[in-house]
Amino acid sequence: xxxxxxxxxxxxxxxxxxxxxxxxxxxxxxxxxxxxxxxxxxxxxxxxxxxxxxxxxxxxxxxxxx
Amino acid sequence: xxxxxxxxxxxxxxxxxxxxxxxxxxxxxxxxxxxxxxxxxxxxxxxxxxxxxxxxxxxxxxxxxxxxxxxxxxxxxxxxxxxxxxxxxxxxxxxxxxxxxxxxxxxxxxxxxxxxxxxxxxxxxxxxxxxxxxxxxxxxxxxxxxxxxxxxxxxxxxxxxxxxxxxxxxxxxxxxxxxxxxxxxxxxxxxxxxxxxxxxxxxxxxxxxxxxxxxxxxxxxxxxxxxxxxxxxxxxxxxxxxxxxxxxxxxxxxxxxxxxxxxxxxxxxxxxxxxxxxxxxxxxxxxxxxxxxxxxxxxxxxxxxxxxxxxxxxxxxxxxxxxxxxxxxxxxxxxxxxxxxxxxxxxxxxxxxxxxxxxxxxxxxxxxxxxxxxxxxxxxxxxxxxxxxxxxxxxxxxxxxxxxxxxxxxxxxxxxxxxxxxxxxxxxxxxxxxxxxxxxxxxxxxxxxxxxxxxxxxxxxxxxxxxxxxx
Numbered sequence: 376x377x378x379x380x381x382x383x384x385x386x387x388x389x390x391x392x393x394x395x396x397x398x399x400x401x402x403x404x405x406x407x408x409x410x411x412x413x414x415x416x417x418x419x420x421x422x423x424x425x426x427x428x429x430x431x432x433x434x435x436x437x438x439x440x441x
Numbered sequence: 442x443x444x445x446x447x448x449x450x451x452x453x454x455x456x457x458x459x460x461x462x463x464x465x466x467x468x469x470x471x472x473x474x475x476x477x478x479x480x481x482x483x484x485x486x487x488x489x490x491x492x493x494x495x496x497x498x499x500x501x502x503x504x505x506x507x508x509x510x511x512x513x514x515x516x517x518x519x520x521x522x523x524x525x526x527x528x529x530x531x532x533x534x535x536x537x538x539x540x541x542x543x544x545x546x547x548x549x550x551x552x553x554x555x556x557x558x559x560x561x562x563x564x565x566x567x568x569x570x571x572x573x574x575x576x577x578x579x580x581x582x583x584x585x586x587x588x589x590x591x592x593x594x595x596x597x598x599x600x601x602x603x604x605x606x607x608x609x610x611x612x613x614x615x616x617x618x619x620x621x622x623x624x625x626x627x628x629x630x631x632x633x634x635x636x637x638x639x640x641x642x643x644x645x646x647x648x649x650x651x652x653x654x655x656x657x658x659x660x661x662x663x664x665x666x667x668x669x670x671x672x673x674x675x676x677x678x679x680x681x682x683x684x685x686x687x688x689x690x691x692x693x694x695x696x697x698x699x700x701x702x703x704x705x706x707x708x709x710x711x712x713x714x715x716x717x718x719x720x721x722x723x724x725x726x727x728x729x730x731x732x733x734x735x736x737x738x739x740x741x742x743x744x745x746x747x748x749x750x751x752x753x754x755x756x757x758x759x760x761x762x763x764x765x766x767x768x769x770x771x772x773x774x775x776x777x778x779x780x781x782x783x784x785x786x787x788x789x790x791x792x793x794x795x796x797x798x799x800x801x802x803x804x805x806x807x808x809x810x811x812x813x814x815x816x817x818x819x820x821x822x823x824x825x826x827x828x829x830x831x832x833x834x835x836x837x838x839x840x841x842x843x844x845x846x847x848x849x850x851x852x853x854x855x856x857x858x859x860x861x862x863x864x865x866x867x868x869x870x871x872x873x874x875x876x877x878x879x880x881x882x883x884x885x886x887x888x889x890x891x892x893x894x895x896x897x898x899x900x901x902x903x904x905x906x907x908x909x910x911x912x
Contacts, residue, residue, distance in 0.1 A: 391789045392771035406783060407790045410755060414795060417752050422801035430800035 379404055448473035449610040450909055453667040456613060457515035460507065467507065467518030471500035474520050474564060478611040481912050486586045487606030489525045490533055491565040496520055499562030506560065515670045517560030522606045522615030525566040526573055527553050528647035532563070536649040537571040537599075539582045539776045540769060550647025551679050552616060552658050559674045564612050567602025571778040573618055573651045574762060574785075575599055576626045576850040577830075581778040585832055588631055589910035590876050594829035597627035597850065603661050604631040609912050614662040614671050620651045621754055622825075622854025624659050625866035625881055629824035632868045632877030634896060634906060635661040636668045637854075639886045640861035641686035643672075644679035652761040653684070654800075655858045664906050665867060665896035669693035672889065686887075693890050697897045702736030704895065706882070707817030712747035713853055716842050718827045724870035724878040725823045728899065735898055742817060746809045747856060749802060751848070754855045756799035759788030803859055810860040814885045819895060821882050822853045824866040828876035854881065863889040867896045868905040877905075 379387075384404045388395070395403070448456065448470055459465040475493045482488060503518040523529060526536045528546035535541045553563065568586050570579060578585045578601030586605035588594040596605040600617030604627025607615045617624035619637035628635030636659050643658040650656055660671035672693045679685045708729065714722070729739045763770070763785045769777060770785045777785075813820065826849040827839050834846045857864040864883040871877060884892040900906045 387790075388786075392767075393786055393789070394771070395774070403783065403786055406787050410759075410787050411790065414752050414756055414791065416749070417756065417795060417798055417802060420749065420798070420802045420805065422798055422805060425801040425804045427797055427801060430797065430804050 379408060449477045451613065452663050453515060453519055453613050453670050454664070456519060457517070457670070460518045461512055463507070467500040467503040468497065470518055471496050471520055471564070474610070474612055478564070478606070481609055482611070484587060484592060484912055485589060485605050485609045485611070486584055487522065487567050487602040487609065487611055488565040489535055489537075489568050489583050489602065492532055492563055493565065495532070496562055496564040503560050503562070513560040516556065516674050519561045519614065520564035520612045521556055521561050522565060522567045522603050522612040523553060523563040524600050524603050524616050524618060525569050526618060526649035527616055529553055529563060529566065532566065534566065534649075535583070537569040537573070537580050537583060538778075540773055546647070548647065551644035551681060552648070552675055555674050555677070561674070567600070567606050567615060569601060570599035571781045572649060572762070572766060573599035573620060573623055574781045576622055576847055578627065579780065581780070588829050589912050590632060591829060591874065593831055594876065595630060595832050595834070597630035597825075597829065599623040600627050600661060604628060604633060607631065607633055607661055607663065608910050610909065614660055614667055617659060617661045618648060619657045619659055619858065620655045621758060621851050621858050624661055625824050625854045625864060626850050628661050628866045629879030630829040630877065632906075632908060632910065633661050633663060634665050634668050634865065634867040634900075635659065636672060636863060636865040636889065636893065637857065638672060638676065638889050639688070639863045641684045642688055642887065642889065643675045644677070644682040644685055646679055646681035650765055652758040654757060654761060655861065657858070665865060665893050665900055666694065666697060668865065669697055669890075669893045669897070672893070688887050691890055693893055696890055696894050699894050700736065701732055701895050701898045704737045704819065705817040706732060706737050706739045707742035707813060707820045708739060709744050709747055709820065709822065710741045711743065711745055712750070713822045716826045716839050716844050716849060716852060717823060718839050720872045721823050721825070721827060721878050725880050728869040728880050729821060731902060732895070732899060735902055737895070740817065742813055742820070744809060744813055746806050749806055750856050750859055751852065753799050753803055753806065753859050754851070756791055756796055757803065759784065760791050760796040763788035807860045810862065811885065819882050819884050819892065821880060822856065824853060824879040824881040825850050826852060828872040828874065828878060857881075857883045862886050863892050865892045865896045867900065868908070870905055871908070
């Protein structure tokens with residue numbers, strides 16, 4: 376997965392309302408990078424069997440509620 | 442004769458029996474727990490806001506009610522530790538945050554209101570991680586409570602004060618909440634029994650949210666029987682909670698003595714052993730063997746999708762928490778706990794598309810878990826990968842594997858937050874260092890009583906849950 380360029384990351388963070396010093400942003404950049412790398416595995420899950428509009432609503436367990 | 446110190450060592454069931462038969466009065470019970478808390482709180486730090494005067498007033502009311510013949514049931518006259526994310530009318534509710542240091546709700550959360558209706562009362566608001574967003578128990582504003590089994594050890598979180606205080610004998614039962622394990626982790630680290638009920642079974646109204654699709658209210662206690670007694674009060678439909686479910690009314694104590702004969706317990710062969718302390722593993726295997734001796738059968742099952750759990754949890758909890766606390770992170774960042782702030786900010790970068798994908802994958806995961814329950818009645822895993830780590834630990838080596846402490850604490854509990862199924866954690870022994878070990882048993886959705894029944898059967902045959910920490 377491509378790495379965030381520090382300057383681009385700082386711009387993106389500012390656009391998101393993160394008003395932090397350079398040290399914090401550098402820590403956050405590494406953390407975001409590591410987190411997003413970990414989440415790539417979600418992309419390999421075939422979710423086509425689950426309608427998106429149901430995913431946030433259905434409990435899908437016995438009772439079928441919540 | 443029962444002395445004050447004896448009273449604080451009793452379970453809810455034992456206290457209730459003495460109160461019902463008027464061997465002891467609610468005021469005597471309150472005084473005993475208050476005296477113990479006053480003596481030992483400087484060592485433990487379980488409370489954010491003690492409410493001892495209010496507790497005594499409530500105990501006096503309970504005493505008068507019982508004297509007048511209006512005994513309400515086994516929670517009548519019982520003091521409860523209340524995690525400081527439950528709204529309590531007239532008593533400040535900080536949510537573990539400096540931002541809400543002076544917040545005084547004008548209405549009780551549903552759970553607190555139900556406990557009051559049952560004749561129980563809060564003895565104090567207990568320490569929590571800010572917004573319940575960490576499994577260690579840390580809190581930069583109010584401090585991390587100390588684990589009674591090792592004062593230099595983490596109590597676990599986020600229901601840290603409820604765990605430490607119950608284990609220290611400041612109250613016999615407490616309220617926790619569980620989004621990724623926040624009832625079961627402190628229960629495991631502090632030698633308690635705690636149940637994360639089925640999602641939707643207990644009301645979250647008036648409880649500070651973290652992740653609306655997984656936040657769950659439940660009790661932490663010294664036995665499965667006590668957890669069942671408390672769950673009887675807490676379970677029920679509440680129109681004020683959009684996730685509340687109209688489930689059949691169940692008495693969670695009725696079938697406690699049903700035993701385990703003929704029940705099938707599945708143990709996942711994937712994932713749970715990847716990061717696992719050897720002592721935790723040995724105690725887990727011994728507990729399974731004990732359950733077999735009681736008449737259950739234990740079989741290995743395969744659920745490869747367990748590997749999805751960390752990514753699902755990071756995505757769903759992170760995005761939902763950042764939705765709730767994003768504005769605070771932008772406007773009052775200097776007032777937030779740095780570890781919470783960083784987690785909220787990190788989640789800003791998770792796309793909406795990925796969140797939606799995670800929600801869809803969670804449905805698939807739940808289907809897979811439901812399928813697993815067609816061949817077994819319960820699923821067992823260790824509750825946490827390690828005994829209580831030393832406070833301040835960030836990274837650790839477990840069974841030769843380098844990991845961070847959050848992963849070690851969360852990886853097994855959050856399986857059942859993803860599937861939104863009930864799971865009860867209970868003690869299975871002690872490490873060589875004298876720290877509690879724990880396993881969890883999960884059941885299909887709305888079969889909370891089954892999980893409690895099996896934990897109770899185990900506790901009838903063993904004594905681990907009876908051990909008390911020497912503080």
